[in-house]
Amino acid sequence: xxxxxxxxxxxxxxxxxxxxxxxxxxxxxxxxxxxxxxxxxxxxxxxxxxxxxxxxxxxxxxxxxxxxxxxxxxxxxxxxxxxxxxxxxxxxxxxxxxxxxxxxxxxxxxxxxxx
Numbered sequence: 001x002x003x004x005x006x007x008x009x010x011x012x013x014x015x016x017x018x019x020x021x022x023x024x025x026x027x028x029x030x031x032x033x034x035x036x037x038x039x040x041x042x043x044x045x046x047x048x049x050x051x052x053x054x055x056x057x058x059x060x061x062x063x064x065x066x067x068x069x070x071x072x073x074x075x076x077x078x079x080x081x082x083x084x085x086x087x088x089x090x091x092x093x094x095x096x097x098x099x100x101x102x103x104x105x106x107x108x109x110x111x112x113x114x115x
Contacts, residue, residue, distance in 0.1 A: 004107060007040040011106045052110055055100040057091035064092045065100055 010033055017026040030037075054063045068088040074081040091098045105113075 007037075007043075008106075008108045008111075010037050010040065012108060015106075052105045053102050054105055054109075055089075055102055057089075057094060057096075057098045058101060059091060059096055059098050060094040062091055062093040065098065066090050066092055 013033075014026065014029060014037070017023075017029055055065055056063055057065055066089070068086040068090075069082060070084040070086070071080040071082045073079075089098055089100050090096070
């Protein structure tokens with residue numbers, strides 16, 4: 001089994017425990033597989049130094065968040081031009097204003113985005 005495949009497998013199992021909110025099982029999983037997972041992530045970061053990040057809603061954990069911005073019409077470009085992005089963030093899944101936290105995308109999420 002390749003390093004990348006093993007990393008995807010472990011992250012997938014960890015995500016399923018997170019989705020099920022099974023925190024005792026997650027703790028046991030991390031006690032058993034934590035060192036291996038950490039080593040695999042370090043190896044993956046070394047082999048793939050670019051870390052892609054996303055922002056998550058603090059209320060529901062969704063990555064489907066949007067930010068307020070100001071744009072105006074540029075007649076030369078014939079398109080809207082983004083001038084400013086504001087701090088206000090809204091979760092499009094739970095339909096609430098929210099704060100966000102940053103997290104690194106897993107290998108599986110990156111592969112899904114590239115398809």
